[in-house]
Amino acid sequence: MPEIATQTSTPLTSLTEDEVLFRDNVRQFADEKVRPLAREMDEKGVFDKALITQFFELGLMGIEVPEQYGGAGGKFFEAILAVEELSRADASAGVVVDVQNTLVNNALLRWATPEQKKRYLPRMTADTVGAYALSEAGSGSDAFALQTRAELKGADYVLNGRKLWITNAKEAGIFVLFATADPTAGYRGITAFVIEKNFPGFTVGKKEDKLGIRASSTCELILEDCRVPKENVLGEVGKGYKIAIETLNEGRIGIGAQMVGVARGAWEYAAKYSQERKQFGKAIAEYQGIQFQIAQMATEIEAARLMVYNAARMKDAGMPFVREAAMAKLFSSQVAERVTSLAIEIYGGYGFTKDYPVEKYWRDAKIGKIYEGTSNMQLATIAKMLLGK
Numbered sequence: 001m002p003e004i005a006t007q008t009s010t011p012l013t014s015l016t017e018d019e020v021l022f023r024d025n026v027r028q029f030a031d032e033k034v035r036p037l038a039r040e041m042d043e044k045g046v047f048d049k050a051l052i053t054q055f056f057e058l059g060l061m062g063i064e065v066p067e068q069y070g071g072a073g074g075k076f077f078e079a080i081l082a083v084e085e086l087s088r089a090d091a092s093a094g095v096v097v098d099v100q101n102t103l104v105n106n107a108l109l110r111w112a113t114p115e116q117k118k119r120y121l122p123r124m125t126a127d128t129v130g131a132y133a134l135s136e137a138g139s140g141s142d143a144f145a146l147q148t149r150a151e152l153k154g155a156d157y158v159l160n161g162r163k164l165w166i167t168n169a170k171e172a173g174i175f176v177l178f179a180t181a182d183p184t185a186g187y188r189g190i191t192a193f194v195i196e197k198n199f200p201g202f203t204v205g206k207k208e209d210k211l212g213i214r215a216s217s218t219c220e221l222i223l224e225d226c227r228v229p230k231e232n233v234l235g236e237v238g239k240g241y242k243i244a245i246e247t248l249n250e251g252r253i254g255i256g257a258q259m260v261g262v263a264r265g266a267w268e269y270a271a272k273y274s275q276e277r278k279q280f281g282k283a284i285a286e287y288q289g290i291q292f293q294i295a296q297m298a299t300e301i302e303a304a305r306l307m308v309y310n311a312a313r314m315k316d317a318g319m320p321f322v323r324e325a326a327m328a329k330l331f332s333s334q335v336a337e338r339v340t341s342l343a344i345e346i347y348g349g350y351g352f353t354k355d356y357p358v359e360k361y362w363r364d365a366k367i368g369k370i371y372e373g374t375s376n377m378q379l380a381t382i383a384k385m386l387l388g389k
């Protein structure tokens with residue numbers, strides 16, 4: 001099989017035998033189980049519960065978690081493959097798995113104490129969805145301007161405040177949540193906590209009605225004298241900013257993979273349709289104008305994918321990857337928006353209707369330029385690393 005890497009110096013898109021097997025399994029699952037539900041989930045704005053159970057059964061909710069905690073003991077790259085393949089069928093499915101692996105499990109694996117790992121990781125791999133709560137109404141790009149307060153009272157921290165835009169919140173049992181334990185210390189007061197859904201004073205609030213990734217829940221979180229045991233501080237008090245920066249650096253590669261999957265999904269529909277749709281007596285794919293569009297789209301997808309795979313491989317190799325991750329997220333979200341838009345045009349008027357699948361891909365693509373740092377924030381990171389400013 002040409003895709004199996006046999007030498008140390010191999011093309012970026014070469015996969016090991018295990019990676020090919022894993023990708024093909026996820027692809028088959030996505031085509032057979034996710035794709036048929038995508039339209040209805042989008043219409044209703046609700047994620048199918050049984051699909052989440054299947055994600056757990058397939059090991060997709062604990063890809064990098066060691067086997068001793070019930071995980072698959074895989075690499076970050078496999079999480080990227082899973083997010084890409086799921087997003088090719090449905091971007092909401094992609095983000096459920098993405099947040100679980102690249103943000104929540106990632107933060108727990110890197111920062112949790114041995115006791116916290118023993119308590120939470122077996123749940124994360126068995127049946128508990130995770131959410132990652134940093135943003136607030138007043139702090140998005142300026143994430144460390146957050147207002148949620150954590151005050152130590154006896155053996156507990158008491159948290160007060162509100163979080164906004166929290167992915168997976170409706171389904172989640174565990175939340176990695178950021179609050180400030182010392183507002184006078186600025187970003188050095190920010191602390192990460194592991195919060196369980198049933199902690200007193202914790203409520204999941206309003207669910208947003210969105211343009212795209214409609215099946216993925218995005219909710220407000222309300223903390224009213226929410227009591228969190230001291231031992232649920234993740235990492236050190238005041239080191240939450242470091243946890244947030246470092247997990248989001250990795251998470252961005254996941255969003256890049258989601259966008260590559262979305263672009264591929266739309267491209268495949270457009271390429272097929274162009275060979276079926278006849279105008280002026282022949283398939284529109286016979287016209288060079290359409291051929292060039294299909295070729296341009298495929299070229300951009302290939303470039304985005306190479307960037308995403310390279311950033312993920314760099315992360316797994318223990319190399320610095322922050323610039324590459326920001327570039328991969330920036331570029332793949334641009335490609336996804338362009339490709340999905342062109343896919344609608346290739347479908348003509350039909351593409352503009354909900355009877356055909358491509359308009360959903362276009363709506364789903366839009367979020368790639370917004371969450372886990374807007375495109376301007378990615379450009380700021382890249383510029384800072386290039387210019388040292």
Ligand SMILES: Cc1cc2nc3c(=O)[nH]c(=O)nc-3n(C[C@H](O)[C@H](O)[C@H](O)COP(=O)(O)OP(=O)(O)OC[C@H]3O[C@@H](n4cnc5c(N)ncnc54)[C@H](O)[C@@H]3O)c2cc1C
Nearest residue numbers: 132133134135140141165166167218370371372373374376
């Ligand atoms: C569907 C969805 C899911 C999300 N999921 C999560 C989640 O799970 N957890 C979580 O914590 N957050 C989540 N978010 C929040 C998301 O990360 C923020 O929306 C994002 O960071 C942007 O913040 P904002 O919306 O406040 O926009 P703002 O920060 O207000 O930005 C508005 C505009 O100003 C620009 N801008 C801001 N500052 C600058 C600057 N210094 N220079 C140049 N331009 C600038 C931005 O690029 C943008 O174009 C989610 C959001 C959405 C929509």
